[in-house]
């Protein structure tokens with residue numbers, strides 16, 4: 001009994017609601033206008049439900065309902081749920097790019113958690129940047145934290161066939177440009193692609209991050225793939241609510257779960273599921289917050305891991321199929337021998353997440369002995385064109401182009417690309433290396449998903465489907481091609497990418513992990529002496545703060561002053 005009393009005294013929320021003075025009166029009284037009874041403030045865990053629901057973020061549009069199931073679980077376990085909104089980042093809706101605002105969401109999450117009297121947090125996210133943004137913010141406060149994701153939409157349907165978000169959009173759009181698809185069919189495909197609430201149905205960034213969250217033990221098992229509208233996701237939300245209350249009692253914090261071993265498991269899993277290249281910047285940024293030394297080279301750990309999940313864009317199925325085939329428990333069972341022991345939100349080891357798991361469709365989730373591709377992880381590239389690194393996803397590339405040397409054709413920025421890419425006289429061949437500058441974190445700003453630049457129209461008409469493309473941008477997790485991304489330092493920060501000119505020879509070797517421009521150092525130095533950064537696109541507000549403080553892709557493009565955490569309790573009052 002005395003143990004329990006001590007626990008209540010130490011509970012964070014009691015610094016708000018446990019005081020028998022003017023401050024305690026104010027904190028409790030205003031909350032009571034929502035009908036909370038006295039016993040809600042008697043020391044039981046107050047659980048923040050951090051919700052990214054928004055009608056401007058269709059991928060997260062189911063989260064308002066899902067939060068109600070979390071609340072049921074919290075009440076049932078003896079806690080008090082309090083839902084609060086944070087900024088929502090609708091990947092397909094925001095300009096110039098949702099990634100510009102990932103760090104702003106992270107600040108919103110961090111400061112909301114810190115400022116309010118809560119003991120534990122449930123993160124409700126889904127769309128690409130919402131999961132990492134919420135994790136980054138929560139990491140910097142380090143309370144007991146658990147994730148429940150939106151879940152994927154149902155499979156897309158068009159003319160009797162399954163179609164996948166993103167991946168098929170790029171294909172349809174190229175087909176229209178090549179005159180192989182009628183515009184009316186293109187328009188029809190829109191409605192069939194997005195048939196329910198939920199996130200993209202390919203192994204894009206949303207499902208990648210949900211898969212990695214499960215592999216890191218930050219959600220309950222099966223969270224990654226249950227469709228948004230599947231009743232089992234509502235049950236999972238209920239159980240998530242129950243579990244966070246227990247986590248508060250156990251004082252099982254974010255940093256207890258998100259250890260170096262968990263990040264390594266995420267890197268291995270990202271390879272096995274054919275996950276998004278965006279996982280690199282997000283994992284690096286989260287690691288920076290929680291104080292785990294990761295670094296870009298850690299992603300090489302996944303380079304020899306076989307591709308097991310046969311989902312677009314690396315394979316042919318969709319996330320609903322992945323769920324019915326066994327989802328993440330089946331994948332984790334398959335790569336069991338590679339995984340590091342690591343704690344999860346259940347308090348035990350990650351092995352509990354695949355104990356007894358079975359696979360129900362061996363074409364969707366392949367056995368380790370018969371993978372879809374033998375080595376699926378990302379390759380880290382370095383060289384005189386990317387001294388701080390760049391990445392490529394070989395599983396989504398044309399194998400013959402992974403070792404390639406060709407003449408560069410340079411687009412100075414995105415406007416230059418848009419103006420020229422369909423010019424019938426563009427001096428390019430299938431062997432040209434397309435180079436795009438000005439799309440890094442500072443340059444665009446926000447490091448948009450434009451790295452998979454379109455194939456020039458004149459080459460599309462010749463039947464060219466892929467070329468080597470190099471930029472400081474990211475690409476959508478649903479995209480594919482021989483695309484070198486995240487070149488660092490970026491052009492706008494004065495990286496060597498800024499010095500490349502049309503006609504220079506560029507050499508890519510995925511097997512050697514190298515990316516070079518074949519121009520001698522004296523010439524590069526002369527070009528550097530004449531180089532000037534472009535004027536920044538924003539001179540005020542958050543975007544200016546971002547441009548002034550964003551770090552390179554190899555640091556996850558977090559803001560320099562947000563790295564690390566501050567777990568101190570705020571003691572000053574507003575009244």
Ligand code: FES
Pocket residue numbers: 059090091092126127128198199200204206
């Ligand atoms: Fe939101 Fe893909 S656009 S998950």
